[in-house]
Amino acid sequence: MSVNTILDIQGLSKTYQQKTLNEHQVLKELSFQVNKGDFITVIGGNGSGKSSLLNAIAGSSIPDKGKILLSGKDITRLKEEQRADQIGRVFQDPLMGTAPRMTVAENLAIAFRRGKKRRFRRGITANEKELYMDLLAKLGLGLERRLDSEMGLLSGGQRQAITLLMATMKKPAILLLDEHTAALDPKTAQTILSLTSQRIKEEKLTALMITHNMQDALTYGNRLLMLDSGKIVMDLSQEEKESLTAESLILLFQQHSLGFDLSS
Numbered sequence: 001m002s003v004n005t006i007l008d009i010q011g012l013s014k015t016y017q018q019k020t021l022n023e024h025q026v027l028k029e030l031s032f033q034v035n036k037g038d039f040i041t042v043i044g045g046n047g048s049g050k051s052s053l054l055n056a057i058a059g060s061s062i063p064d065k066g067k068i069l070l071s072g073k074d075i076t077r078l079k080e081e082q083r084a085d086q087i088g089r090v091f092q093d094p095l096m097g098t099a100p101r102m103t104v105a106e107n108l109a110i111a112f113r114r115g116k117k118r119r120f121r122r123g124i125t126a127n128e129k130e131l132y133m134d135l136l137a138k139l140g141l142g143l144e145r146r147l148d149s150e151m152g153l154l155s156g157g158q159r160q161a162i163t164l165l166m167a168t169m170k171k172p173a174i175l176l177l178d179e180h181t182a183a184l185d186p187k188t189a190q191t192i193l194s195l196t197s198q199r200i201k202e203e204k205l206t207a208l209m210i211t212h213n214m215q216d217a218l219t220y221g222n223r224l225l226m227l228d229s230g231k232i233v234m235d236l237s238q239e240e241k242e243s244l245t246a247e248s249l250i251l252l253f254q255q256h257s258l259g260f261d262l263s264s
Protein backbone atom coordinates (compact mmCIF):
# COMPACT_ATOMS: atom_id res chain seq x y z
CA MET A 1 0.00 0.00 0.00
CA SER A 2 1.44 3.41 -0.98
CA VAL A 3 0.91 6.80 0.67
CA ASN A 4 -1.34 7.65 -2.28
CA THR A 5 -3.73 4.74 -1.63
CA ILE A 6 -7.22 5.98 -0.80
CA LEU A 7 -9.12 2.70 -1.19
CA ASP A 8 -7.60 -0.62 -0.23
CA ILE A 9 -9.61 -3.76 -1.00
CA GLN A 10 -8.14 -6.84 0.65
CA GLY A 11 -9.31 -10.39 -0.11
CA LEU A 12 -12.99 -9.53 -0.51
CA SER A 13 -15.35 -12.52 -0.74
CA LYS A 14 -19.13 -12.64 -0.90
CA THR A 15 -21.43 -15.64 -1.34
CA TYR A 16 -25.18 -15.30 -1.77
CA GLN A 17 -27.65 -17.97 -0.62
CA GLN A 18 -24.98 -19.87 1.29
CA LYS A 19 -25.53 -23.55 1.97
CA THR A 20 -28.42 -23.76 -0.51
CA LEU A 21 -28.60 -25.26 -3.99
CA ASN A 22 -28.44 -21.68 -5.33
CA GLU A 23 -25.21 -20.86 -3.47
CA HIS A 24 -23.30 -18.37 -5.59
CA GLN A 25 -19.91 -16.84 -4.84
CA VAL A 26 -19.94 -13.40 -6.50
CA LEU A 27 -16.66 -12.02 -5.11
CA LYS A 28 -13.65 -14.31 -4.78
CA GLU A 29 -10.73 -13.07 -2.66
CA LEU A 30 -10.72 -9.88 -4.67
CA SER A 31 -7.89 -7.43 -3.89
CA PHE A 32 -6.75 -4.14 -5.40
CA GLN A 33 -5.71 -0.64 -4.40
CA VAL A 34 -6.95 2.67 -5.72
CA ASN A 35 -4.74 5.74 -5.66
CA LYS A 36 -6.03 9.21 -4.85
CA GLY A 37 -7.17 10.81 -8.11
CA ASP A 38 -7.58 7.51 -10.00
CA PHE A 39 -10.53 7.30 -12.39
CA ILE A 40 -10.95 3.57 -12.95
CA THR A 41 -13.31 2.04 -15.49
CA VAL A 42 -14.66 -1.41 -14.60
CA ILE A 43 -15.86 -3.86 -17.23
CA GLY A 44 -17.03 -7.46 -17.10
CA GLY A 45 -19.83 -9.71 -18.31
CA ASN A 46 -23.30 -9.86 -16.75
CA GLY A 47 -23.07 -11.32 -13.26
CA SER A 48 -19.27 -10.98 -13.03
CA GLY A 49 -19.56 -9.13 -9.70
CA LYS A 50 -19.17 -5.47 -10.70
CA SER A 51 -22.21 -4.16 -8.80
CA SER A 52 -21.47 -6.52 -5.90
CA LEU A 53 -18.06 -4.88 -5.57
CA LEU A 54 -19.59 -1.38 -5.55
CA ASN A 55 -22.28 -2.55 -3.09
CA ALA A 56 -19.57 -3.81 -0.73
CA ILE A 57 -17.72 -0.47 -0.92
CA ALA A 58 -20.94 1.53 -0.39
CA GLY A 59 -22.12 -0.72 2.44
CA SER A 60 -25.36 -1.88 0.83
CA SER A 61 -23.99 -5.41 1.13
CA ILE A 62 -21.51 -6.63 3.75
CA PRO A 63 -18.79 -9.03 2.51
CA ASP A 64 -18.28 -12.40 4.19
CA LYS A 65 -14.50 -12.09 4.20
CA GLY A 66 -11.87 -9.46 3.53
CA LYS A 67 -11.34 -5.81 4.36
CA ILE A 68 -12.18 -2.43 2.84
CA LEU A 69 -10.05 0.51 3.98
CA LEU A 70 -11.16 3.97 2.85
CA SER A 71 -8.78 6.85 3.63
CA GLY A 72 -6.98 4.42 5.96
CA LYS A 73 -10.11 3.60 7.97
CA ASP A 74 -11.63 0.11 8.09
CA ILE A 75 -15.20 0.58 6.79
CA THR A 76 -15.89 -3.11 5.98
CA ARG A 77 -18.68 -3.54 8.50
CA LEU A 78 -19.93 0.02 8.87
CA LYS A 79 -23.59 0.60 8.02
CA GLU A 80 -24.32 2.31 4.71
CA GLU A 81 -25.34 5.55 6.43
CA GLN A 82 -22.20 5.54 8.60
CA ARG A 83 -20.02 5.79 5.49
CA ALA A 84 -22.39 7.79 3.27
CA ASP A 85 -20.55 11.09 3.79
CA GLN A 86 -17.39 9.50 2.33
CA ILE A 87 -19.07 7.97 -0.71
CA GLY A 88 -20.88 9.43 -3.72
CA ARG A 89 -22.90 7.06 -5.86
CA VAL A 90 -24.82 7.36 -9.12
CA PHE A 91 -26.98 4.48 -10.32
CA GLN A 92 -28.24 3.43 -13.74
CA ASP A 93 -31.81 4.52 -12.93
CA PRO A 94 -32.00 8.35 -13.06
CA LEU A 95 -34.75 8.26 -10.40
CA MET A 96 -32.55 6.60 -7.80
CA GLY A 97 -30.87 8.82 -5.27
CA THR A 98 -33.26 11.76 -5.67
CA ALA A 99 -36.70 12.67 -4.34
CA PRO A 100 -38.93 13.02 -7.45
CA ARG A 101 -41.65 15.11 -5.73
CA MET A 102 -39.16 17.62 -4.35
CA THR A 103 -37.70 20.49 -6.35
CA VAL A 104 -34.21 20.55 -7.82
CA ALA A 105 -33.18 23.09 -5.14
CA GLU A 106 -34.57 20.89 -2.34
CA ASN A 107 -32.76 17.84 -3.70
CA LEU A 108 -29.50 19.77 -3.91
CA ALA A 109 -30.06 21.04 -0.35
CA ILE A 110 -30.37 17.44 0.90
CA ALA A 111 -27.01 16.61 -0.68
CA PHE A 112 -25.42 19.88 0.49
CA ARG A 113 -26.54 19.43 4.08
CA ARG A 114 -25.67 15.74 4.25
CA GLY A 115 -23.98 14.93 7.54
CA LYS A 116 -25.05 18.26 9.11
CA LYS A 117 -27.45 18.33 12.04
CA ARG A 118 -30.81 20.12 11.88
CA ARG A 119 -31.03 19.79 8.11
CA PHE A 120 -34.52 21.16 7.59
CA ARG A 121 -34.98 23.53 10.47
CA ARG A 122 -34.72 26.46 8.06
CA GLY A 123 -35.55 26.85 4.39
CA ILE A 124 -33.05 27.18 1.59
CA THR A 125 -31.14 30.43 2.06
CA ALA A 126 -30.47 32.92 -0.76
CA ASN A 127 -26.75 32.08 -0.48
CA GLU A 128 -27.44 28.39 -0.95
CA LYS A 129 -29.67 29.08 -3.96
CA GLU A 130 -26.90 31.16 -5.50
CA LEU A 131 -24.41 28.34 -4.94
CA TYR A 132 -26.77 25.78 -6.54
CA MET A 133 -27.38 28.09 -9.51
CA ASP A 134 -23.63 28.50 -10.05
CA LEU A 135 -23.06 24.74 -9.86
CA LEU A 136 -25.95 24.02 -12.23
CA ALA A 137 -24.81 26.73 -14.68
CA LYS A 138 -21.40 25.00 -14.89
CA LEU A 139 -23.13 21.88 -16.24
CA GLY A 140 -24.06 23.91 -19.33
CA LEU A 141 -27.53 22.37 -19.66
CA GLY A 142 -29.62 25.42 -18.62
CA LEU A 143 -30.61 23.65 -15.39
CA GLU A 144 -29.97 26.81 -13.37
CA ARG A 145 -33.36 27.95 -14.67
CA ARG A 146 -35.06 24.79 -13.30
CA LEU A 147 -34.20 25.25 -9.62
CA ASP A 148 -37.89 25.28 -8.62
CA SER A 149 -38.98 22.45 -10.95
CA GLU A 150 -39.98 19.11 -9.45
CA MET A 151 -37.17 16.62 -9.99
CA GLY A 152 -39.62 14.04 -11.43
CA LEU A 153 -40.56 16.41 -14.27
CA LEU A 154 -37.02 16.55 -15.69
CA SER A 155 -35.72 14.28 -18.44
CA GLY A 156 -33.57 11.26 -17.56
CA GLY A 157 -30.42 13.05 -18.72
CA GLN A 158 -31.22 16.20 -16.73
CA ARG A 159 -31.90 14.11 -13.62
CA GLN A 160 -28.67 12.17 -14.08
CA ALA A 161 -26.70 15.44 -14.38
CA ILE A 162 -28.22 16.67 -11.11
CA THR A 163 -27.66 13.30 -9.40
CA LEU A 164 -24.02 13.54 -10.47
CA LEU A 165 -23.81 17.02 -8.96
CA MET A 166 -25.44 15.78 -5.74
CA ALA A 167 -23.03 12.85 -5.52
CA THR A 168 -19.98 15.07 -5.98
CA MET A 169 -20.80 18.42 -4.33
CA LYS A 170 -19.44 17.38 -0.91
CA LYS A 171 -16.26 15.97 -2.49
CA PRO A 172 -16.59 12.28 -1.50
CA ALA A 173 -13.44 10.19 -0.87
CA ILE A 174 -14.70 7.87 -3.61
CA LEU A 175 -17.29 8.28 -6.36
CA LEU A 176 -19.06 5.09 -7.49
CA LEU A 177 -20.70 5.17 -10.92
CA ASP A 178 -22.81 2.09 -11.55
CA GLU A 179 -23.56 2.09 -15.31
CA HIS A 180 -24.88 5.61 -14.76
CA THR A 181 -25.32 6.34 -18.47
CA ALA A 182 -26.76 2.97 -19.56
CA ALA A 183 -30.40 4.13 -19.46
CA LEU A 184 -29.74 7.25 -21.57
CA ASP A 185 -29.79 7.74 -25.36
CA PRO A 186 -26.27 7.72 -26.90
CA LYS A 187 -25.99 11.52 -27.27
CA THR A 188 -27.20 12.23 -23.71
CA ALA A 189 -24.96 9.43 -22.42
CA GLN A 190 -21.94 11.19 -23.95
CA THR A 191 -23.00 14.53 -22.42
CA ILE A 192 -23.28 12.92 -18.96
CA LEU A 193 -19.94 11.13 -19.42
CA SER A 194 -18.13 14.32 -20.30
CA LEU A 195 -19.78 16.08 -17.34
CA THR A 196 -18.62 13.17 -15.17
CA SER A 197 -15.07 13.56 -16.41
CA GLN A 198 -15.30 17.36 -15.89
CA ARG A 199 -16.57 17.00 -12.26
CA ILE A 200 -13.85 14.42 -11.48
CA LYS A 201 -11.13 16.75 -12.83
CA GLU A 202 -12.53 19.94 -11.24
CA GLU A 203 -13.00 18.39 -7.81
CA LYS A 204 -9.92 16.11 -8.08
CA LEU A 205 -12.09 13.10 -7.24
CA THR A 206 -11.30 9.39 -7.17
CA ALA A 207 -13.82 7.29 -9.07
CA LEU A 208 -14.80 3.76 -10.08
CA MET A 209 -17.08 3.62 -13.13
CA ILE A 210 -18.83 0.44 -14.31
CA THR A 211 -19.59 0.41 -18.02
CA HIS A 212 -20.55 -2.09 -20.70
CA ASN A 213 -19.27 0.28 -23.38
CA MET A 214 -15.71 -0.74 -24.32
CA GLN A 215 -14.97 2.57 -26.06
CA ASP A 216 -16.04 4.54 -22.98
CA ALA A 217 -13.95 2.19 -20.81
CA LEU A 218 -10.91 3.13 -22.92
CA THR A 219 -11.69 6.83 -23.48
CA TYR A 220 -12.32 7.70 -19.84
CA GLY A 221 -10.15 7.23 -16.80
CA ASN A 222 -6.52 6.30 -16.21
CA ARG A 223 -6.92 2.59 -15.42
CA LEU A 224 -9.19 -0.27 -16.45
CA LEU A 225 -10.20 -3.36 -14.49
CA MET A 226 -11.91 -6.38 -16.03
CA LEU A 227 -13.88 -8.68 -13.72
CA ASP A 228 -14.85 -12.26 -14.41
CA SER A 229 -16.54 -14.63 -11.94
CA GLY A 230 -15.83 -12.33 -9.00
CA LYS A 231 -12.11 -11.88 -9.76
CA ILE A 232 -10.01 -9.21 -11.42
CA VAL A 233 -8.69 -10.79 -14.61
CA MET A 234 -7.22 -7.70 -16.25
CA ASP A 235 -5.74 -4.50 -14.77
CA LEU A 236 -4.64 -2.04 -17.46
CA SER A 237 -2.67 1.18 -16.94
CA GLN A 238 -3.29 4.41 -18.84
CA GLU A 239 -0.51 3.52 -21.34
CA GLU A 240 -1.92 0.04 -21.92
CA LYS A 241 -5.38 1.49 -22.40
CA GLU A 242 -4.04 3.97 -24.95
CA SER A 243 -2.52 1.15 -27.01
CA LEU A 244 -5.89 -0.63 -27.35
CA THR A 245 -8.88 -0.08 -29.61
CA ALA A 246 -12.45 -0.93 -28.59
CA GLU A 247 -12.27 -3.88 -31.02
CA SER A 248 -9.06 -5.26 -29.49
CA LEU A 249 -10.52 -4.86 -25.99
CA ILE A 250 -13.64 -6.78 -27.05
CA LEU A 251 -11.35 -9.48 -28.43
CA LEU A 252 -9.45 -9.70 -25.13
CA PHE A 253 -12.78 -9.82 -23.32
CA GLN A 254 -14.03 -12.65 -25.55
CA GLN A 255 -10.74 -14.54 -25.27
CA HIS A 256 -11.04 -14.39 -21.53
CA SER A 257 -14.65 -15.62 -21.60
CA LEU A 258 -13.41 -18.59 -23.64
CA GLY A 259 -10.88 -19.40 -20.94
CA PHE A 260 -7.61 -18.05 -22.42
CA ASP A 261 -5.06 -16.94 -19.87
CA LEU A 262 -4.46 -13.17 -20.35
CA SER A 263 -1.93 -12.72 -17.59
CA SER A 264 1.16 -13.19 -19.81
Ligand SMILES: Nc1ncnc2c1ncn2[C@@H]1O[C@H](COP(=O)(O)OP(=O)(O)OP(=O)(O)O)[C@@H](O)[C@H]1O
Pocket residue numbers: 016017024026044045046047048049050051052053
Ligand atom coordinates in the same frame (compact mmCIF):
# COMPACT_ATOMS: atom_id res chain seq x y z
N1 LIG B 1 -28.91 -9.91 -3.23
C1 LIG B 1 -28.60 -10.95 -4.02
N2 LIG B 1 -29.01 -12.20 -3.74
C2 LIG B 1 -28.66 -13.24 -4.52
N3 LIG B 1 -27.87 -13.14 -5.61
C3 LIG B 1 -27.43 -11.92 -5.93
C4 LIG B 1 -27.76 -10.76 -5.17
N4 LIG B 1 -27.16 -9.67 -5.74
C5 LIG B 1 -26.50 -10.15 -6.81
N5 LIG B 1 -26.65 -11.47 -6.93
C6 LIG B 1 -26.06 -12.34 -7.98
O1 LIG B 1 -24.67 -12.13 -7.95
C7 LIG B 1 -24.12 -12.20 -9.25
C8 LIG B 1 -23.29 -10.97 -9.51
O2 LIG B 1 -24.16 -9.87 -9.61
P1 LIG B 1 -23.65 -8.40 -9.91
O3 LIG B 1 -24.87 -7.54 -9.91
O4 LIG B 1 -22.56 -8.04 -8.97
O5 LIG B 1 -23.05 -8.56 -11.36
P2 LIG B 1 -22.66 -7.44 -12.41
O6 LIG B 1 -21.28 -7.77 -12.89
O7 LIG B 1 -22.87 -6.09 -11.84
O8 LIG B 1 -23.71 -7.77 -13.57
P3 LIG B 1 -24.49 -6.82 -14.60
O9 LIG B 1 -23.50 -6.39 -15.62
O10 LIG B 1 -25.52 -7.75 -15.16
O11 LIG B 1 -25.10 -5.68 -13.82
C9 LIG B 1 -25.30 -12.36 -10.19
O12 LIG B 1 -25.41 -13.71 -10.56
C10 LIG B 1 -26.48 -11.94 -9.36
O13 LIG B 1 -27.66 -12.63 -9.75
